[in-house]
Amino acid sequence: MKYKIALVTLFIITVFNCKTQETVTLKTDFNFDWNFKLEDSVSGITDTEWQKIRLPHDWSIANKLDSIKGEGATGYLLGGIGYYKKDFVTNLNNNQVAYILFDGVYNNATISLNEKELGFHPYGYSPFYYDITAALNENGNKNTINVKVDRTRYADSRWYTGSGIYRNVKFITKNKLHIPIWGSFITTPSITNELATVSIQTTINNKYNTTKTAELTTTIYDKDDIVINTDTKKITIAKNASQKDLTTINVNNPKLWDIDNPTLYTAITTIVQDDVIIDTHKTKFGIRSIKFDADTGFYLNGKNRKIKGVCLHHDAGIVGSAVPKGVWKRRLQTLKDIGCNAIRISHNPASNEFLDLCDEMGFLVQDEFFDEWDNPKDKRKNMNEKSVDYITRGYTEHFQEWAEKDLKNTVLSHRNHPSIFQWSIGNEIEWTYPRNAESTGFFNNMDWSGNYFWSLPPNNISTIKEKLNTLPKGKYDIGKTAKKLTKWTKELDTTRYVIANSILPSSSYESGYADALDIIGFSYRRVIYDYGHKNYPKLPIMGTESLGQWHEWKSVIERPFISGTFLWTGIDYMGESNKSWPKKGTASGLLDLAGFKKPSYHMFNALWNNDPNIYITSQTLDKSIYKLDANGNPIEKKEGSWEKNLWFWHNVNEHWNYNDNDATVVEVYSNCEEVELFLNNKSLGTKKLSSFKDHIYKWVVPFKKGTLKAIGLKDDKKVETVITTTTKPVAIKLTTDKQKLTANGYTVAHIIAQILDKDGNPVQTENQIINFNITGDAKLLGVDNGSITSTQNFNSNKVKTSKGRALLIIQSLQNKTTPIKINANSASLKSNQIEITLEPNNN
Template identity: 70%
Template sequence: MKYKILLIPLIAITLFSCSTKEYLTNNTDFNFNWEFKLEDSTSNRFDTTWGKINLPHDWSIKTPFDSIKGEGATGYLLGGTGYYKKDFTLKLNDDQVTYLVFDGVYNNATISLNNQELGKHPYGYSPFYYEITEQLQKNTNTINVTVDRTRYADSRWYTGSGIYRNVNLITKNKLHIPVWGTFISTPQVEQNKATVKIETQLKNGYSEDKRVKIITKIFNNENLKVGSTTKEQTIYPGATENYTTTVAIKNPDLWDVDKPTLYKAITQIIENNQVVDTEETIFGIRSIKFDANTGFYLNGKNRKIKGVCLHHDAGLVGAAVPKSVWRRRLEKLKDAGCNAIRISHNPASNEFLDLCDEMGFLVQDEFFDEWDNPKDKRKNMNEKGVDYITRAYTEHFQDWAERDLKNTILSHRNHPSIFQWSIGNEIEWTYPRNAEATGFFNNMDWSGNYFWSTPPNSIEQIKKKLVTLPQATYDIGKTAQKLAKWTKELDTTRYVIANCILPSSSYESGYADALDIIGFSYRRVLYDYGHENYPNKPLMGTENLGQWHEWKAVMERPFISGTFLWTGIDYLGESNGGWPKKGTPSGLLDLAGFKKPSFYMFKSLWSKSPSIYITTQTAEKSKYKIDNNGKVIEKKEGAWQKALWFWQDVNEHWNYDSNQITIVEVYSNSDTVELFLNEKSLGTKKLADFEDHIYKWAVPFEAGTLKAVGLKNGKKVESLIKTSTKPKALQISTDTKSVLADGYDTVHIVLQIIDNDGNPVKTENQKVLFTVTGDAKVLGVDNGSITNTQDFNSQELITDKGRALLIVQSTKDSLTPIRIKASSNTLTSNEIEITIIPNKKKQ
């Protein structure tokens, strides 16, 4: 098996004009100038007024959190029925066809053009499109999209509501490459040469034969042509044909997580010496390999997968995430040494995958969280019942699964970042026979035996139970085989995997037989069991705890390729019964994208660069204590080996009562660390002496500066925290001083309360108000806390740890600078000015 690559069509000429004076090209951004109104099914309120919006759009994130009507499964945010419409004009000639392409609508969408229904689309995550040529009118056209999100607890996490991903309008000659009609792969990759395979689909919408040339030119990342291929072909009227050519590339620059070099293929369809269609595809040259004994290889190099799981929301922007918001978050994960993302538990957006291509993240693209049988969103694995608001994709799976899976592959298969297709997530418990065979279910403790015990039933017992237990309507093995078959009909260059929560039964039920790799969900205790009993099947962790013991298990076993931690970033939802907790705080980053202590722990494990970070806690609240010899030890011996999703309670400040005993924790990859309090050494310690990989000191509090100095390979690295005094001002900072006037680009404004010396004050909070002037759209505010239930859709909030985040988005074509300030009842901030850049890239 090898690798894969690519991506997306662009291009060309001015073809028609919109009623809004937009000039459309053959791949037109169709996100602007929509109208929207909402029917709120929970309060029987119907808003008859259409408001102007741009896409992507998530209406649920703009509503207040509701602990009474809402469900914690989806973050206590409500749904309803949303109505979208857009008027446009389109001047086509008789030689043209037009497609309307949606990258994702959540969910149960009905799409119409000029009062003619184009179709329905139930799944909220798969891309889809319609050819709309026949429905077009010569004058004004109206697109209508109705989104039925009245089943607002239809997921186990926050989904968002509406047209939350990009929409494009693509116009082409009748003789053309259809939507998703190009597939580029690299079947042979060596250091000095590579073979690029180009599969092109061609459609002839004319009533006569067409003799064409199919020319593809390959350009490197410096835009120099490095190869080309030409194929002449006759295509019959009304036919759609597939053509394959190859190009040899000398001394290729390989796509790698450390150097994600991209290439560009431009394919032209030429008839009678005229170019009738042009398609641009971005791709990468790389090879992938999984070995059952030695793990994962990228471009022939054995390496560990340092991955995290991510849901598709991004805090205050909900599911409609601007690309620059994802970029900020991914940059931070990259800083921690992360090199892979599992999109859980649904297909990603193409825009997100573009970023992974550009930034160097491997991606596991996951298709489904439900198959034949439903999951109870309120009770997770405790399947007590399914009512109207929790009914979800299972109702559509039999009719739609093949279309949704194949649309996803066709749309995504050119992204070099994707190296695995996951056909399902923790599916086993929805099949009673499969679940009962293990001996775990109905005898399972989420704090104990599941994580740390081997299967109660032997392999022979599991085999017997799978034969003797009553058969259900659907069989997990047969469904898995079907999904894997559909996947490989379109792409054999990636590995098929699934996240298995009960691998001991999945090995015997036929489920694992459908997979190229079996993924273990929280079952690192079974790594040796799986390798010894099923030695020919590669395995890895696909959902694991963000703790040292999980990574230690991977590092000790060459046959384990790596892991995906749950999770890289905190997410909304999966919080039933937890109000005011609105989300799940298992991430390395919080909801606002701020780094958490666990981030620094994994940076010390994953990053090649020296790293060090200090946290503190009172001895009373700490998980550690001081023994009779003055050594800091665990209050519960060996607790680190069974730590679960959430990091221990620690502080990132140095503010306590005088002489109060504190436990100082230092996360570092340094071989030794020396701790100083007000320049006085408190001793040097060795990492090798801490089996839980955390340096620890017991320190009586004294106001001033606490500093840790590490030494790794002769290089020094340090971290310090200072005692803060009375709040003196609000300090705001930004991740950029300029944004593009494209209506998409964003600026993140971080506010921190500071004292007179500029030290962050993390122990006091105030209600702050952001003031924004200039042509900009305020996307909202957050403080990162999982229990913050203040409206995101605001410009004021109470800080957490003295900190808050504001996100502002540019306005299309407006060049008025954006100015931002903040204030509270007693404090004011500095002012930041954001420059608007027209029609060119930011410097």
């Protein structure tokens, strides 16, 4: 028999056969009502007044870009020392304990409560918590928690990190007999269509001074909150002790978690004494199986699938690293729409909120632990460290002492997310161990635009072995460190595969590094896929950092033994723009900094999406990558160059505005077998995809004003797209992705401003400064035009458009419900007005 019950917030539930319950298990949102001030010795600014803020909070993104004091590695935004404090009152009874849980603070954080230091946490990406019971003042008296964040090392990374308490914080109270934070681990060791075995490992802490006996009950609910099955047993725990319980529960006819149907279940475990619920613990999980085969690739739930993945850094442009869930959801959905099914969190652990979204939306996730191990990388040069100064001191300073704790905290916190299918122990580590780099023959004679990407290793296997045996050894050995990291990972989870992103796999195979891995990931080394499979056939291979080009995907689909790839990157990101001012970030993404689609996005829509799709771009012949052959057809200026394209898409436009009779090259990205192109309803001919090795349809078209239309045919289905010559701008059109927001202080709306001509066509060739006018209960999170070279402050209501468009993000306020009205204007243009209603927060 199935029962339906409500799952109530804060895990206070009704359990059958229990007479009463204590409201002693509370997981409270601790993000509101903080105070903040900044001490910034770099810019000479010191805030003496406390500002009222809500977490998550990134103070660096609110700064102005600084080309003089700032560093391109971290996006020309400065750090400083940030001080946070929050006053609160508790009402605990003698049977309770209290914890505070931080999902991430960047970085070098010192946490104190009532002037008692709780601890220091240097790593900016790992979650951590403290038992604060002993430091609390008596009930009814004010408590003050202080967090000092030292980001004076503002160039301590190779990408933009943000500064401050940029992830969620929770205050948790429990009975002294309780399931601790991260105290449940759920696996699904056996799955068939008829039956799944769910294994639930539960830790129980007894902080009483006497032995305790209780009843432990675990109930599994489906996505509709219907009871599937339950288990109850008696437990006895010695005083001041901790023990683990293993429970097995069967699920009949399980609904599997899959990238197409990401079904989630919920397990609620309760501890009951004398018919009173004294503790509850809620865990969402998925039932799914994963397998990598060295010859045939990746299997999800027994089905062979290619991993169509992208790498993502943790910033989101406008909002920096304190990214609202709704901002990530818009970005992830845009990637999902073209068939993207996997995310590599590069090069650090994700937030739990991000992983929740991946669970809910159906993304596989590679969760990466570290970008540096024993030896540092040069943050400015993006290679082994060339210079030593204070502001670039990064995680290597703490690795020996903190790596095990940070890795294990991450695994404990994240291991119930069904989206995670790989743990990555490191990213491009080899170059920081000199003999590993030297043994390959690369990096001493490397040309970034040439031989590394397209050449086999200069040294053969025997030479690599010899050099690894004879070259001077450093203080640390890459193979030994890798084995240590893998050991720590597998002490807590053996259900996922351990991988690393190897930039020198030919060395890694022989140095002991690859021996520590379940899969080896190649970083821009698709040219040695066959080399790796032939010489080391037992170790599965995939691309873990690859170029967003057709030749990369072609190399994957031609090889069954390659499981898939992660493109660098899914979205443009802040930083890694060393000495490139005014370029503040890296434009390698399929989406730009504002989440707008780029031409490469449409190309991968053609490569990854089975539904018929088609997209037009254009460029004048002289600015294009083509020349004309003897028959007047466009051919590459350098034959075969498409096979060696690197990170950035070639220069094309998404408009049809040129001078009369300009020779233009029209490109069409499509998965259709054939496409016919029309100019002003006159056919310019039908072409077949099989005729283009670079997977791009091409026509040479003398420009005429009007409409360019492409019609594609795939599997007897037609699909078409058009671009039209635009006239002068006459208006601004505002659109929003949300008509309603919940007044909880979290929900967001994205408002896009697009300049239009008199016929309502988007004008991409003219840009204007737009002012957004906002009334009602909204917080302005920022504005952006998506351009990697825009140097204006994000924290503004004014922005110059790029390609005729710009983005505004607003956020609701807690318990404020005055409707939001937004319009925009420039010096010569006005917009429509949009209205967003605010619904009361009932949680």
